[in-house]
Amino acid sequence: DIVMTQSPLSLPVTPGEPASISCRSSQSLLYTNGDTYLDWYLQRPGQSPQLLIYLGSIRASGVPDRFSGSGSGTDFTLKISRVEAEDVGVYYCMQAVQVPITFGQGTRLDIK
Amino acid sequence: EVQLVESGGGLVQPGGSLRLSCAASGFTFSTYWMKWVRQAPGKGLECVANIKPDGSETQYVDSVKGRFTISRDNAKNSLSLQMNSLRADDTAVYYCVRGSGGTGLGYWGQGTPVTVSS
Numbered sequence: 001d002i003v004m005t006q007s008p009l010s011l012p013v014t015p016g017e018p019a020s021i022s023c024r025s026s027q028s029l030l031y032t033n034g035d036t037y038l039d040w041y042l043q044r045p046g047q048s049p050q051l052l053i054y055l056g057s058i059r060a061s062g063v064p065d066r067f068s069g070s071g072s073g074t075d076f077t078l079k080i081s082r083v084e085a086e087d088v089g090v091y092y093c094m095q096a097v098q099v100p101i102t103f104g105q106g107t108r109l110d111i112k
Numbered sequence: 113e114v115q116l117v118e119s120g121g122g123l124v125q126p127g128g129s130l131r132l133s134c135a136a137s138g139f140t141f142s143t144y145w146m147k148w149v150r151q152a153p154g155k156g157l158e159c160v161a162n163i164k165p166d167g168s169e170t171q172y173v174d175s176v177k178g179r180f181t182i183s184r185d186n187a188k189n190s191l192s193l194q195m196n197s198l199r200a201d202d203t204a205v206y207y208c209v210r211g212s213g214g215t216g217l218g219y220w221g222q223g224t225p226v227t228v229s230s
Contacts, residue, residue, distance in 0.1 A: 039216045041157075048207060048223060049157065054216030061218075092157055096214065100173050101147075103157040 002027050002095050006104035014112045019080040021107045023093035028073045029056075030097070037097040040069055040078045043106075044089040052091075053078065085111055114138040114219045116208045121224030128198050132224060134191040134208030139219075142166070142186040145211030148193045150204035151223075158204075161193060162211070176202075198228045 003026040013019045029038045040053040051060040053069035056076060066081040080087060088111055093104040120132040132148070148161045161182035162171040170182050181194040191208055205223040212218060 035214060037214060041217070048220040049217075050220070051216040051218045054212070055214065058215075060216055094157075094217075096212070099162065099171050101159045103159075106156045 001100060002029075002098055002102050004093055004095055004102050004104035006091075006093060006107050009105060009107055011107055011109045012112045013080075013083045013109060015085060016082050019083050019087075019109060021078045021091055021093075021109075023071075023076045023078070023104050025074045025076075025095055027098070029076075029095050030073060036072060037095060038069075038071070038076050039094045039096060040067075041092045041094060041103075042087070042089050043092065044086075047089075049092065083109070083111070114210065116210065116219055116221035118206065118208045118221045118224035121206065121226045123227045123229065124198055125230050126199060126228055128228070129194070129196045130198065130226060132193040132195065132206055132208075132226070134221060136189045136191065136208075136210070139210070141184075141189040145213075146182075146184060146191045147209040147211055147217070148182060148191075149207045149209050149217075149220075150202075150226075151207070152201070152204040155204075159209075160206075163191070195226070198226075200228050202226065203228050 005024045007022045029036050036056040038056045041049040043049040057069045068079050090106040115137045117135045149159045163182045179197045183192045205225050207223045208221040210219040
């Protein structure tokens with residue numbers, strides 16, 4: 001199985017400041033069709049996870065443009081340009097290039 | 113509007129069985145892979161089972177192989193997870209999730225909690 005490793009695991013951020021989360025995979029997430037199957041999800045307290053970014057860098061419908069995803073191969077980053085209070089929760093990266101899909105351990109973002 | 117509504121969770125003794133259901137609406141159910149993803153208390157996410165749109169192919173994480181069975185009824189827009197020989201480490205919230213075809217898991221149910229304890 002592909003192992004997904006996130007860092008940091010805890011991320012206190014001052015509102016208005018940027019934030020960055022790293023995700024590394026144990027194998028390349030580049031598929032033969034040229035797409036990279038890496039997603040980012042946010043799970044707000046008490047809620048189901050919601051999709052933020054798919055195929056490494058494409059924002060899902062309704063996701064604010066302060067969220068951006070980048071990376072290739074085995075190294076990926078989620079950036080929030082200016083953190084807002086509603087961004088609090090746990091962020092997960094997930095690979096979908098190989099079955100079983102696997103998630104990172106999660107990064108808990110809190111407001112300072 | 114896409115909706116996924118799980119039911120069937122509860123408290124069960126170790127070694128017992130439970131059947132989870134997911135009622136889907138708002139999309140053409142028969143054209144999507146469907147998944148069950150679980151989250152143990154205070155822990156991360158784990159995809160335990162997948163099923164192809166026509167039900168002809170299923171996939172399981174190693175920890176549930178031989179104990180869990182995913183199935184679907186496309187006529188009733190329904191997904192199920194039969195869980196047998198339950199163990200304490202199966203305790204989790206179980207989410208019904210629509211597959212994506214590569215565009216991310218955009219639709220999750222609200223989850224149904226399963227507690228395995230004597």
